[in-house]
Amino acid sequence: MVRETDPPLFSQWLxxxxxxxxxxxxxxxxxxxxxxxxxxxxxxxxxxxxxxxYQAVRTSLRDLFSLSPRRISALAWLxxxxxxxxxxxxxxxxxxxxxxxxxWFLDANSNDPATLYLSFVLTATTWLVLLMALFLxxxxxxxxxxxxxxxxxxxxxxxxxxxxxxxxxxxxxIGTLMLGIMGLFSYIFVARVLNHTHxxxxxxxxxxxxxxxxxxxxxxxxxxxxxxxxxLDAKGNGSTDIAQGHYHNVTASTDGDKVTYDVGxxxxxxxxxxPEFATALRFKDRSGKxxxxxxSVGNEWKYRSYIEGATLAAAIFTFSDITPERYPNGxxxxxxxxxxxxxxxxxxxxxxxxxVLKNPKTGRASQIExxxxxxxxxxxxxxxxxxxxxxxxxxxLFDDLVADxxxxxxxxxxxxxxxxxxxxxxxxxxxxxxxFTMNFAKSYLAIWVQMLLVxxxxxxxxxxxxxxxxxxxxxxxxxxxxxxxFVVDVAQGAVQGGGxxxxxxxxxxxxxxxxxxxxxxxxxxxxxxxxxxxWFMTHxxxxxxxxxxxxNVDYVAHGFDIPPDVxxxxxxxxxxxxxxxxxxxxxxxxxxxxxx
Amino acid sequence: xxxxxxxxxxxxxKDYRDFWGRQKVRxxxxxxxxxxxGEIFGLLGPNGSGKTTTIKLLLGLLFPTSGQALVxxxxxxxxxxxxxxxxxxxxxxxxxxxxxxxxxxxxxxLFDMPAAVRKQRTAELIDLVGxxxxxxxxxxxxxxGMARRIGLAQALINDPELIMLDExxxxxxxxxxxxxxxLILKLKSQGKTVLMCSHLLADVQDVCDRIAILHQGELKxxxxxxxxxxxxxxxxxxxxxxxxxxxxxxRSVIERHHGTVLSLDNPTTTLEELxxxxxxxxxxxxxxxxKQDS
Numbered sequence: 050m051v052r053e054t055d056p057p058l059f060s061q062w063l064x065x066x067x068x069x070x071x072x073x074x075x076x077x078x079x080x081x082x083x084x085x086x087x088x089x090x091x092x093x094x095x096x097x098x099x100x101x102x103y104q105a106v107r108t109s110l111r112d113l114f115s116l117s118p119r120r121i122s123a124l125a126w127l128x129x130x131x132x133x134x135x136x137x138x139x140x141x142x143x144x145x146x147x148x149x150x151x152x153w154f155l156d157a158n159s160n161d162p163a164t165l166y167l168s169f170v171l172t173a174t175t176w177l178v179l180l181m182a183l184f185l186x187x188x189x190x191x192x193x194x195x196x197x198x199x200x201x202x203x204x205x206x207x208x209x210x211x212x213x214x215x216x217x218x219x220x221x222x223i224g225t226l227m228l229g230i231m232g233l234f235s236y237i238f239v240a241r242v243l244n245h246t247h248x249x250x251x252x253x254x255x256x257x258x259x260x261x262x263x264x265x266x267x268x269x270x271x272x273x274x275x276x277x278x279x280x281l282d283a284k285g286n287g288s289t290d291i292a293q294g295h296y297h298n299v300t301a302s303t304d305g306d307k308v309t310y311d312v313g314x315x316x317x318x319x320x321x322x323x324p325e326f327a328t329a330l331r332f333k334d335r336s337g338k339x340x341x342x343x344x345s346v347g348n349e350w351k352y353r354s355y356i357e358g359a360t361l362a363a364a365i366f367t368f369s370d371i372t373p374e375r376y377p378n379g380x381x382x383x384x385x386x387x388x389x390x391x392x393x394x395x396x397x398x399x400x401x402x403x404x405v406l407k408n409p410k411t412g413r414a415s416q417i418e419x420x421x422x423x424x425x426x427x428x429x430x431x432x433x434x435x436x437x438x439x440x441x442x443x444x445x446l447f448d449d450l451v452a453d454x455x456x457x458x459x460x461x462x463x464x465x466x467x468x469x470x471x472x473x474x475x476x477x478x479x480x481x482x483x484x485f486t487m488n489f490a491k492s493y494l495a496i497w498v499q500m501l502l503v504x505x506x507x508x509x510x511x512x513x514x515x516x517x518x519x520x521x522x523x524x525x526x527x528x529x530x531x532x533x534x535f536v537v538d539v540a541q542g543a544v545q546g547g548g549x550x551x552x553x554x555x556x557x558x559x560x561x562x563x564x565x566x567x568x569x570x571x572x573x574x575x576x577x578x579x580x581x582x583x584w585f586m587t588h589x590x591x592x593x594x595x596x597x598x599x600x601n602v603d604y605v606a607h608g609f610d611i612p613p614d615v616x617x618x619x620x621x622x623x624x625x626x627x628x629x630x631x632x633x634x635x636x637x638x639x640x641x642x643x644x645x
Numbered sequence: 646x647x648x649x650x651x652x653x654x655x656x657x658x659k660d661y662r663d664f665w666g667r668q669k670v671r672x673x674x675x676x677x678x679x680x681x682x683g684e685i686f687g688l689l690g691p692n693g694s695g696k697t698t699t700i701k702l703l704l705g706l707l708f709p710t711s712g713q714a715l716v717x718x719x720x721x722x723x724x725x726x727x728x729x730x731x732x733x734x735x736x737x738x739x740x741x742x743x744x745x746x747x748x749x750x751x752x753x754x755l756f757d758m759p760a761a762v763r764k765q766r767t768a769e770l771i772d773l774v775g776x777x778x779x780x781x782x783x784x785x786x787x788x789x790g791m792a793r794r795i796g797l798a799q800a801l802i803n804d805p806e807l808i809m810l811d812e813x814x815x816x817x818x819x820x821x822x823x824x825x826x827x828l829i830l831k832l833k834s835q836g837k838t839v840l841m842c843s844h845l846l847a848d849v850q851d852v853c854d855r856i857a858i859l860h861q862g863e864l865k866x867x868x869x870x871x872x873x874x875x876x877x878x879x880x881x882x883x884x885x886x887x888x889x890x891x892x893x894x895x896r897s898v899i900e901r902h903h904g905t906v907l908s909l910d911n912p913t914t915t916l917e918e919l920x921x922x923x924x925x926x927x928x929x930x931x932x933x934x935x936k937q938d939s
Contacts, residue, residue: 122754200738644701
């Protein structure tokens with residue numbers, strides 16, 4: 050998994066976000082009051098308008114504080130019944146069909162089947178559930194208004210906010226049920242598909258050259274389109290190499306003269322690594338001079354900076370809290386180093402790099418350890434407690450290289466004119482593994498959050514738009530949400546080719562995005578129009594949720610534990626949006642004559 | 646009947662406008678009405694006369710263009726008034742995927758009624774409207790008459806003080822119609838106020854204490870049914886024990902021949918005749934109140 054941003058820290062995120070939320074709520078609330086006053090002044094005159102506006106604000110606040118859980122639950126129950134009547138379970142049937150036929154179109158020879166299958170089930174679930182939420186939420190209220198069934202609701206002591214909230218909750222309940230069942234089926238599907246074993250190909254076992262301990266090496270039989278190399282000790286126990294992202298443990302049992310080898314289930318296939326990231330990262334440039342960043346090799350990897358091969362350039366990671374109690378067997382290091390090649394070389398071979406462990410106080414270092422870095426590949430290596438220094442002298446990891454719990458790891462690229470791309474999360478200590486099942490559940494929680502958002506927006510739009518239009522508006526919100534960064538970049542002029550009008554003109558004229566527009570009145574008019582458009586886009590997209598923020602598929606698919614901070618930020622962000630769409634939906638419904 | 650005013654409209658008007666805010670039609674013009682506690686009040690009028698608009702304004706389903714609609718002294722848009730109100734819409738706008746018990750339980754929950762009360766009230770009302778035999782069938786399987794009955798039951802779930810009935814006998818068979826009228830009278834006897842609008846004039850005549858006749862959004866007639874139906878320029882005499890000869894000299898001869906006068910009164914017309922006369926008069930003289938001598 051290659052990260053392009055630092056995950057948020059909940060404690061640092063919360064208060065600025067709450068303040069931003071309150072600020073936005075205050076501005077929108079004030080605008081609503083002013084707009085209401087202007088409309089009332091136009092209809093009833095300025096004196097009566099004050100009273101009308103005051104009454105409206107008073108009633109709204111009273112409604113807010115007189116919400117009844119029983120009425121909300123009744124309306125939620127109605128939404129559930131309606132969903133079932135709308136054959137929402139068809140969505141589940143479609144999901145089952147997709148699972149049944151998944152084997153037809155998923156690559157059985159994939160190098161990383163766990164990532165492939167997990168990405169597949171999570172993505173399929175996300176889109177199915179979001180589509181379901183879109184249809185249910187956007188069409189429900191307009192159908193009630195069209196069929197006049199809403200008459201029998203609003204003529205009861207039902208607050209309009211209860212109608213909005215009841216629907217959101219009802220559809221959320223249905224979505225939760227669907228997600229729960231889909232999650233269970235997905236889990237069983239992935240676990241069953243990936244579970245396999247091999248047999249040791251006894252004929253292939255040969256003594257390991259230059260090894261006096263009696264170790265033997267060979268291979269396993271073919272299963273699920275792959276086989277492993279196996280290394281066994283004198284007793285016949287051992288393990289396989291890593292293939293398709295997993296390995297197997299092998300145990301031998303003897304019955305008289307007959308030795309049978311038992312190959313265990315795949316290990317490290319469905320994992321949830323809990324990485325311990327470096328607390329600091331600094332760089333050295335090609336002349337060995339220190340700095341905060343490496344060099345840039347292009348616009349696209351702003352998060353990473355690069356170190357040049359075969360120079361003094363290095364990336365130095367500082368890890369904290371390194372104690373023998375936490376790591377009694379040494380340091381389990383994992384790396385995902387980005388590779389930037391200025392010439393192709395042997396792409397199968399990887400770029401040569403080195404690691405050196407250093408004491409940050411004394412500068413004492415371990416013997417250089419080399420490795421070959423490949424893009425998008427997790428390289429695992431265990432650093433033992435006993436090491437040697439460059440002179441060949443034995444040193445202890447904790448006694449000689451760790452100072453006040455801190456340890457430095459210096460990374461260098463050794464191939465000339467090749468580069469390593471480095472960011473803080475690229476080297477980490479695999480401190481422990483969390484429960485994969487819990488991690489899988491957390492990824493479904495993120496889908497649930499997205500479903501809740503779509504439901505909220507669907508209900509909100511349906512309070513003032515007809516069914517089809519509400520659905521389109523919600524769909525536009527989802528699409529804009531998934532491409533929010535691009536829209537923000539367009540709105541802020543960070544994308545080549547200008548704003549929407551200019552880029553449209555370029556398309557019509559078949560003009561390259563890098564060439565300048567011809568100076569003149571028409572260009573001035575186009576760019577002035579774009580500025581207005583982009584101002585509008587900046588403010589609208591600023592209010593919309595970034596759906597990518599809720600995407601945890603990569604974490605689970607690549608075997609990383611979803612940090613609790615990420616989950617908390619996602620849930621709180623969604624709750625903030627739900628509060629906002631609830632208020633907006635209430636206000637729109639209040640201004641609507643349901644019998645029109 | 647109490648003098649307490651339960652429903653009041655003051656200069657109530659409603660214009661329907663298009664998307665651009667241009668007036669399309671004036672559905673109701675300056676309606677002034679008062680409905681008192683304990684009476685059965687009928688709103689009459691041909692299609693498009695404004696009676697359903699009036700009910701929708703009183704329910705807060707529409708907002709007035711000008712004037713005020715007050716229910717229990719509160720603005721019609723005040724949702725708290727609905728605690729004491731029951732409404733039977735023109736069509737049975739109910740959720741067809743629910744059965745009768747679920748329907749009544751659902752509406753009971755909207756009144757924040759506890760489960761035990763809901764259960765008891767649901768059983769009572771299903772019994773009252775005679776749907777015990779079909780209480781677990783989905784409403785989509787109901788006939789129109791059955792749907793009206795369950796619609797009425799939902800309007801009564803909260804034991805309301807004021808009941809608004811939009812075409813209550815529409816879709817009912819003669820027995821159902823009779824039962825509905827009996828029920829309306831029973832509600833009145835319990836001290837409840839009923840506001841109904843109907844096309845079925847005989848039904849209105851049978852149950853209403855007072856009526857208002859609307860035409861083209863204007864109030865054309867308002868008063869007690871018995872007063873309105875009285876034909877003032879005619880006299881009706883009913884007598885017994887007269888000879889054939891005496892019948893030729895009605896009033897003077899009765900006394901001369903020592904006959905007994907049983908009644909001496911103005912005859913009444915039917916509501917249907919009154920209604921048609923008002924509509925004809927309104928069309929002949931638009932914008933003016935109906936002639937009082939009709």
